Amino acid sequence: MPESDVLIEARREMEICNACRYCEGFCAVFPAMARERAFSGADLTYLANLCHNCQGCYYACQYAPPHPFGVNVPRTFALLREESYRRYSWPQPLARAFESNGFVVASTTAVSLAGVLLAVVALTERGTLARGHAGPGAFYEIVPWAAMTGVALVTMLFSILALAMGAAMFWREAGSAVAPRSRAIVRGLRDALTLRNLGGGGHGCNDSDEAFSQRRRYLHHAMAYGFLACFASTTTAAFYAYFLGRPAPYALFSLPVVLGAIGGAGLLAGTSGLIWLKIVSNRASAAERLFGGDFALLGLLWLAAASGLLLLGLRTTDAMGTLLAIHLGLILSLFLLLPYSKFVHGVYRSLALIRDAADRHAADPTV
Ligand code: SF4
Ligand code: SF4
Structure with missing residues (x-):
């Protein structure tokens, strides 16, 4: 899967989340993230579509902007979901x-x-x-x-x-x-x-x-x-x-x-x-x-x-x-x-x- 900037950003944020794990009880995303050993493009696409955009992890996050880590999972996953809608469009020209x-x-x-x-x-x-x-x-x-x-x-x-x-x-x-x-x-x-x-x-x-x-x-x-x-x-x-x-x-x-x-x-x-x-x-x-x-x-x-x-x-x-x-x-x-x-x-x-x-x-x- 070719890697877009959004995908690379999603991986960076998931690696931070995987070390932090504060939001583990919030939704299905964080336990699913913890089950992954590496974050392939397909895994990140899956996690992004598992996210329901409730915003809970943004308000709970000590690394959200203005922290230099700039973790913003709801926004990054929303952008990655949109990329997946294009990727799996059929027929492809209509993406x-x-x-x-x-x-x-x-x-x-x-x-x-x-x-x-x-x-x-x-x-x-x-x-x-x-x-x-x-x-x-x-x-x-x-x-x-x-x-x-x-x-x-x-x-x-x-x-x-x-x-x-x-x-x-x-x-x-x-x-x-x-x-x-x-x-x-x-x-x-x-x-x-x-x-x-x-x-x-x-x-x-x-x-x-x-x-x-x-x-x-x-x-x-x-x-x-x-x-x-x-x-x-x-x-x-x-x-x-x-x-x-x-x-x-x-x-x-x-x-x-x-x-x-x-x-x-x-x-x-x-x-x-x-x-x-x-x-x-x-x-x-x-x-x-x-x-x-x-x-x-x-x-x-x-x-x-x-x-x-x-x-x-x-x-x-x-x-x-x-x-x-x-x-x-x-x-x-x-x-x-x-x-x-x-x-x-x-x-x-x-x-x-x-x-x-x-x-x-x-x-x-x-x-
Ligand atoms: S969103 Fe923030 S607080 Fe929640 S697991 Fe990720 S880094 Fe930790
Ligand atoms: S915004 Fe997405 S990842 Fe964050 S707690 Fe809500 S459902 Fe989970």
Whole structure:
């Protein structure tokens, strides 16, 4: 693995941490660091993706700036994680999307929105967008069912393939040397789903100062589970339409609508809170260079949730057509950007947690 300045800095800091070990009980990173004999590039990539960026070790560190050692693990690992997103991008030329990621996310969103709106205007009867549509199949008078599902399926499948290729490359280089048993996989996934390592030793994250808080963990849960509920809503709606012959829109208390409303509310609350926490975060321990991409993805998720809820609330009015086209444009950009935005951190962090569980078990079979 070619060594970047960030990688070399991460090694320097881990060597200091390995001698110090003060933060051993903070998260999975420090015990995992202590299990390594030398810090190869792959090991450092694994440790960086194991880090949940809780900031705890920065506030605890006696060697943090202005100390001459300048240890700043959260910032260094955030930069190294971003390098790993580029390294494991598939296809490789699209790794460039992580350079100026904020611009890439914003411009893809703008192009998707404009594309869907223009396509609807061009391919439907004049005035379709401005007219009210009601009853079963009303959505498909704006965007035909075949076009809606066809575009969603192609973009989603491509994104899943790109994420899977990235995951395979990550595991080949930075995964565990021992094949993980099912117990390790379950443990790793459980740690990913509960964000156990955002506990900072039980007290939570240091959002902006020395004070501990569980806010970030709960907001991340609201966002992640909101996203999953929205995905379940879309899948259920597709099942209803394709297999049961029941076209959208659905009744207020139907499964797709209930899942979508709960998911949308969670997404809206989670992303609003996370945007706020990022605004008030301490810049000294943050990788500010990456803020553009972080804000852009949070903003896109916020817009997707807000437009979905607005569509639900106004679907019997003349605004329905325009709102549906806007919502679909935002969902299209989200599908396209899954492998080329911070969304990928969920995949690599889950794999790092699975390696952590496998390595812990290999070191001590009673664990
Ligand atoms: S972050 Fe600082 S205090 Fe914590 S282990 Fe490393 S050197 Fe020690
Ligand atoms: S998870 Fe928190 S304590 Fe652990 S390395 Fe990352 S910032 Fe430091």
